[in-house]
Amino acid sequence: MLKLTQVTRSFGATVAVHPTDLSVRPGATTVLIGPSGCGKSTLLRLMIYLIQPDSGSVRFEGTEFNADDVLELRHRMGYVIQDGGLFPHLCAADNVALLARHLGWDETRVSSRLQELADLTRFPVDGFSRFPAQLSGGQRQRVSLMRALMLDPDVLLLDEPLGALDPIVRSELQVELREIFRTLNKTVVMVTHDMGEAGFFGDVIVLMRDGRIVQQGTLSQLLNEPADDFVERFINAQRTALHVLDEGSAS
Amino acid sequence: MKAALRRSVCVALLLSVSAALAADDRAIQVGSKAFTESVILGELVNRMAINAGATANHQREFGGTRVLWNALLRGDLDVYPEYTGTIELEILAGKNIAPGEAGLRAAVEAEGLRMGRPLGFNNTYAIGMREDVAQRLGIRTISDLRDHTDLVLGFSNEFMDRGDGWPSLRDVYKLPHTDVRGLQHDLAYRALQSDDIHAMDLYSTDAEIEYYGLRVLLDDVEHFPTYNAVLIYRPDLAVRAPAVIKALTRLEGAIDGATMSGLNKRAKIDRVSEDQVAADFLETTLRVSSEVVEVTILGRLLQRTREHLTLVLFSLAVAILIAVPLGILSARHQRLGQLILGAAGIIQTIPALALLVFMIPFVGIGEPPAICALLLYSLLPIVRNTYTGLTDIPLHMRESAEALGLKRGVRLRLVELPLASRSILAGIKTSAVINVGFATLGAFIGAGGYGQPILTGLRLDDMGLILQGAVPAAVLALLVQGLFELSERVLVPRGLRLDPID
Numbered sequence: 001m002l003k004l005t006q007v008t009r010s011f012g013a014t015v016a017v018h019p020t021d022l023s024v025r026p027g028a029t030t031v032l033i034g035p036s037g038c039g040k041s042t043l044l045r046l047m048i049y050l051i052q053p054d055s056g057s058v059r060f061e062g063t064e065f066n067a068d069d070v071l072e073l074r075h076r077m078g079y080v081i082q083d084g085g086l087f088p089h090l091c092a093a094d095n096v097a098l099l100a101r102h103l104g105w106d107e108t109r110v111s112s113r114l115q116e117l118a119d120l121t122r123f124p125v126d127g128f129s130r131f132p133a134q135l136s137g138g139q140r141q142r143v144s145l146m147r148a149l150m151l152d153p154d155v156l157l158l159d160e161p162l163g164a165l166d167p168i169v170r171s172e173l174q175v176e177l178r179e180i181f182r183t184l185n186k187t188v189v190m191v192t193h194d195m196g197e198a199g200f201f202g203d204v205i206v207l208m209r210d211g212r213i214v215q216q217g218t219l220s221q222l223l224n225e226p227a228d229d230f231v232e233r234f235i236n237a238q239r240t241a242l243h244v245l246d247e248g249s250a251s
Numbered sequence: 252m253k254a255a256l257r258r259s260v261c262v263a264l265l266l267s268v269s270a271a272l273a274a275d276d277r278a279i280q281v282g283s284k285a286f287t288e289s290v291i292l293g294e295l296v297n298r299m300a301i302n303a304g305a306t307a308n309h310q311r312e313f314g315g316t317r318v319l320w321n322a323l324l325r326g327d328l329d330v331y332p333e334y335t336g337t338i339e340l341e342i343l344a345g346k347n348i349a350p351g352e353a354g355l356r357a358a359v360e361a362e363g364l365r366m367g368r369p370l371g372f373n374n375t376y377a378i379g380m381r382e383d384v385a386q387r388l389g390i391r392t393i394s395d396l397r398d399h400t401d402l403v404l405g406f407s408n409e410f411m412d413r414g415d416g417w418p419s420l421r422d423v424y425k426l427p428h429t430d431v432r433g434l435q436h437d438l439a440y441r442a443l444q445s446d447d448i449h450a451m452d453l454y455s456t457d458a459e460i461e462y463y464g465l466r467v468l469l470d471d472v473e474h475f476p477t478y479n480a481v482l483i484y485r486p487d488l489a490v491r492a493p494a495v496i497k498a499l500t501r502l503e504g505a506i507d508g509a510t511m512s513g514l515n516k517r518a519k520i521d522r523v524s525e526d527q528v529a530a531d532f533l534e535t536t537l538r539v540s541s542e543v544v545e546v547t548i549l550g551r552l553l554q555r556t557r558e559h560l561t562l563v564l565f566s567l568a569v570a571i572l573i574a575v576p577l578g579i580l581s582a583r584h585q586r587l588g589q590l591i592l593g594a595a596g597i598i599q600t601i602p603a604l605a606l607l608v609f610m611i612p613f614v615g616i617g618e619p620p621a622i623c624a625l626l627l628y629s630l631l632p633i634v635r636n637t638y639t640g641l642t643d644i645p646l647h648m649r650e651s652a653e654a655l656g657l658k659r660g661v662r663l664r665l666v667e668l669p670l671a672s673r674s675i676l677a678g679i680k681t682s683a684v685i686n687v688g689f690a691t692l693g694a695f696i697g698a699g700g701y702g703q704p705i706l707t708g709l710r711l712d713d714m715g716l717i718l719q720g721a722v723p724a725a726v727l728a729l730l731v732q733g734l735f736e737l738s739e740r741v742l743v744p745r746g747l748r749l750d751p752i753d
Contacts, residue, residue: 074654087648091746102665
């Protein structure tokens with residue numbers, strides 16, 4: 001699937017990612033977590049080649065990213081960012097269908113795919129004609145997800161997809177998103193800074209600090225066998241959230 | 252690719268321009284300087300040429316001495332009225348010219364042009380003062396000015412730096428005055444009346460000398476030479492239209508000083524159109540009859556509006572084609588962008604009139620240089636706003652488009668340009684409004700438009716005429732502004748004009 005080998009990346013004098021290896025497990029949800037500035041978003045953007053590694057390689061299904069193949073590889077990936085990144089000049093439907101239309105899909109195919117996606121994401125069909133500015137934050141994220149899913153990509157990359165939402169909408173969408181990931185059986189890589197969210201989504205949790213992966217494993221591995229002092233402190237600091245989560249799933 | 256586009260736009264522009272010129276290639280182009288006497292003489296030539304069966308066109312108020320002489324050398328003009336003293340001391344200053352008319356004629360021919368025989372009057376420079384002021388101070392001669400250092404001198408701009416003008420006058424008479432101002436000749440008469448200046452340069456056939464009862468100071472060391480009016484023309488005119496050359500010889504010796512003063516007075520003081528003045532003179536003196544077409548105010552307004560809009564719209568359209576790609580290029584390559592924006596900024600600092608005149612050697616006279624100059628002035632606002640509009644797009648928005656897997660050109664077309672549309676349109680609007688105002692200067696180089704009545708109005712001291720140009724120009728500027736605000740509703744995508752709900 002996605003494989004990073006000894007990738008590094010600096011911005012000026014700041015090293016964002018030290019030599020790092022990471023293999024993304026197909027069909028599972030991998031969560032990148034860590035404190036601000038730990039390099040998790042940089043790692044995600046490296047995976048879709050929005051930024052290029054200074055050294056090392058990024059492979060997708062065995063193909064190394066390069067300038068010639070990048071467009072085609074991106075067509076097989078969906079990308080969602082914090083506030084959706086929707087284009088304000090296009091209505092919801094046009095945002096979702098932009099790429100498909102550019103690739104020459106006919107309108108019948110486009111509209112049946114839109115209908116499918118609206119059902120999947122529980123997006124009201126009458127919202128398709130609205131512009132991003134006329135949609136709520138939660139609806140915008142649904143549109144953004146539909147846009148990412150339009151070509152039925154092999155992998156979904158999400159950068160704090162729920163980060164800008166208020167708590168109620170956020171917890172509703174968490175449940176729905178996990179449903180969708182399971183239904184589609186997609187490979188998902190998600191960035192979050194919230195341990196509760198990481199535990200909720202993550203089949204694999206990758207904890208990062210200062211541009212390095214400190215530990216990767218399941219939630220219980222991180223809880224029970226912390227690799228070092230930092231992992232323990234990071235998890236303890238967010239215990240409350242985990243606690244609530246535990247209660248939630250118990251009831 | 253961008254360079255190729257730019258080149259082809261320029262070529263297209265030049266082609267259409269030369270096509271427009273070629274249309275009346277056969278017409279004889281008569282020029283005149285931007286003062287009344289020259290316009291009347293130009294009109295006399297124009298009417299004589301038409302009477303001789305030629306197609307002729309009078310480029311009135313075309314500019315100053317240098318502009319006309321160069322236009323004649325290049326073939327943009329075929330003939331215009333000039334003065335012997337001006338040729339000798341200004342145009343051919345520093346050249347070795349044998350004394351007398353024959354010597355001067357030989358010198359003109361050495362430049363590749365021809366000079367006719369004198370028309371019959373000497374319009375020399377003179378220095379004049381209000382009679383009452385001169386009387387009070389006891390000034391009779393130019394030398395007398397030396398004792399009155401506090402006097403303010405006001406000279407026409409051309410006189411200020413002509414070889415035979417103020418610099419040599421000052422040296423010859425050792426005039427110590429420090430408050431010496433350059434101003435438009437016709438306005439100088441008004442400044443003299445309101446006592447803002449105390450002495451000015453006169454053309455000895457000016458109608459105002461008699462009208463205002465001015466005292467002409469005696470040129471006691473005989474500094475000013477003779478300025479006999481003559482026609483300067485291109486040698487090929489004799490081949491192209493021998494009948495015209497023959498007809499023009501009838502003007503030689505036909506106008507004496509008093510007659511010329513009279514013609515000037517009719518035009519400037521009595522407000523008779525130069526066309527009528529010229530026609531009447533030809534009728535009574537040479538028995539040559541010609542038609543005077545009186546154009547209605549509305550008809551003139553329509554024609555000027557057409558001319559003005561041509562200047563503004565054509566230059567703006569080409570500017571958009573050049574400036575938007577330049578703006579895109581600037582946004583993509585930071586260093587090149589600074590260079591492009593810097594260059595466009597420098598163009599903006601060139602004074603408007605200078606830019607206009609600067610264009611003449613490259614693209615000739617009339618509309619082409621005006622359009623080119625307008626075009627250059629239009630670049631900066633559009634380039635800058637395209638650049639700003641594109642670079643202001645947030646990074647996450649650009650990355651979202653990139654992550655979709657769209658090519659750079661497609662991203663530009665489908666996402667970035669629409670997002671920058673409001674800013675780009677604002678730049679185009681700025682250029683359009685500036686152009687409407689700036690295009691009034693086009694009249695200085697024969698491009699017509701609303702500047703024509705302003706120019707003529709200044710010359711004739713006719714406020715009504717000035718308003719005939721200034722008011723429509725202001726209205727057009729407002730109209731353009733309004734049209735662009737309307738067009739924003741069509742051209743800026745609706746999604747960008749909404750307020751977010753949360």
